[in-house]
Structures are given as C-alpha cells and as structure tokens.
C-alpha cells in the first residue's frame with residue numbers, strides 16, 4: 001500500500017488522475033491539497049471536493065496557495081475552461097473544505113506518520129510544497145518522495161516562456177524545491193506527451209459504466225475539443241497528471257533516468273545543473289491506458 005497526499009489544481013487531467021487514485025486499492029490518499037494553477041484557488045478547491053464526492057470517498061480537501069510565490073496567476077482557461085473541467089458537471093462537494101490550510105495539513109499528516117512513509121503527488125505548480133519547506137521544514141523532510149508532473153527536457157515546453165506550465169507558473173517554488181534535499185521524481189512533457197487517448201478508448205470507458213469511467217470519458221472528450229472546436233482531433237491532449245499515480249503504482253511501465261538539472265528562476269525552464277533527480281523520459285502507453293481503465297472500473 002502506498003500512502004500519499006495529492007497536491008493539485010483541477011484541471012481536466014488532474015480530475016482523471018484523482019479519480020484513478022482515490023479508488024485504487026493499492027493507494028491510500030490521506031488528503032488533497034489545492035493550489036492556484038490551471039484556474040484560481042476557489043475553483044480548484046471546489047473541484048477537488050466534487051471529484052472526491054463523485055469517487056464516493058471522504059478524502060479531506062485543504063486549500064493552499066492562491067497565487068505563485070512571487071507573481072500573478074496565469075490560468076489556462078483556453079484548455080480547461082472557466083470551470084477548470086471543460087464544462088463537465090460534477091456533483092456538489094459533499095464535504096466542507098477543511099479549515100486547516102494545505103501546509104498545516106501536510107505537516108500534521110507527515111508528523112503523525114512514520115518518517116519516510118508518505119509520498120507527495122504534485123499535479124500542479126509547486127507553490128504549496130515550497131511553502132511547506134519554508135514553514136515546516138522538518139515535516140517536509142519526513143516525505144518518502146515527491147513525484148511531480150512538470151518540466152520539459154528535450155521536448156519544447158507548453159508556455160510562451162518555453163517552460164512547461166506547472167514549473168513555469170511558479171519558477172521560484174521550483175527553485176526552492178530543487179534546493180531542498182527531498183527525493184524528487186519529475187515526469188516531464190517528454191513522457192506525458194506519449195500518453196493520450198483516442199475515440200475507441202472513450203467508448204470503452206463509457207461502456208464500463210462506472211461514474212469514474214463515464215466522467216473520465218466526458219473529461220477526455222472535452223480535452224479533445226477544447227481550444228480547437230473547428231478541428232476535431234483524433235487523439236486527446238496528453239494525459240499529463242494521470243502519469244503521477246500511474247508511476248506510483250506501475251513504475252515498471254516507465255523509463256526512469258537520473259539527470260542533473262537546475263531551474264531558471266525567471267522562466268521555470270530546466271537546464272543542466274548540479275541537482276541530481278530522477279526523471280521519467282518514456283512510458284509504455286498501451287499498458288498504461290489499460291491500467292488507467294482498470295483503475296477507473298473500480
């Protein structure tokens with residue numbers, strides 16, 4: 001059993017990742033913490049609660065940073081829509097947002113567990129993790145590892161700056177995370193762009209009929225058309241964030257290498273540098289699509 005906290009900015013691909021993770025028998029998600037990213041904090045927090053409700057679980061949701069450490073929000077409305085979910089309607093959250101903020105909640109969970117027993121899954125900008133390192137450094141060092149979707153090494157980024165969105169949205173946070181002694185695994189665009197879904201996959205999900213699978217089919221369908229309504233695509237945008245829980249559960253389906261990197265503090269671009277981290281540079285897309293489908297059937 002893997003114990004983890006999910007830090008997230010839902011987000012279409014976040015929602016798919018979370019629906020997979022929350023019901024997976026090999027994962028125990030202690031909490032979700034939210035951050036501004038794909039869309040503002042109020043919406044990402046509400047969406048996290050709605051996703052838990054749809055999944056039929058009681059996972060607490062804690063609101064975190066409403067903006068990057070040192071700059072303005074740059075939401076991705078063109079891709080994720082004003083609601084963050086491409087217009088897919090989820091149930092209202094059954095549970096109130098927890099009064100404890102994201103960092104305090106992470107620290108309490110980490111302090112209450114064996115050191116090295118909890119993973120942090122980062123599906124959004126790294127703002128909350130940087131604040132945890134600042135406010136509760138000893139708690140942060142109790143993390144077993146951090147698995148973060150973010151960065152682009154040999155691939156071009158997906159922001160005007162040339163960076164990947166999560167890292168480019170809050171470069172100062174990325175720099176602080178790289179400056180820490182945390183065990184880091186990054187899953188950059190080099191890997192996530194290899195995991196997409198086609199129309200047949202959506203049809204399979206709909207035929208499965210579980211709320212998680214049908215909702216994921218709707219979310220992926222929105223991910224086909226968003227941004228390009230006149231040019232229906234034959235494959236979805238990359239399923240970036242699902243790679244994080246999939247990596248935790250099925251690491252053998254990913255190609256991991258060690259890289260030495262540093263981050264540009266202005267753009268969030270990764271360059272060769274002194275910090276050695278694990279980087280996922282490839283994946284077995286058919287096997288991972290099958291694993292995702294299995295998880296959504298539960």
Ligand SMILES: [Ca+2]
Pocket residue numbers: 008009010011013014037038123124241
């Ligand atoms: Ca995300």
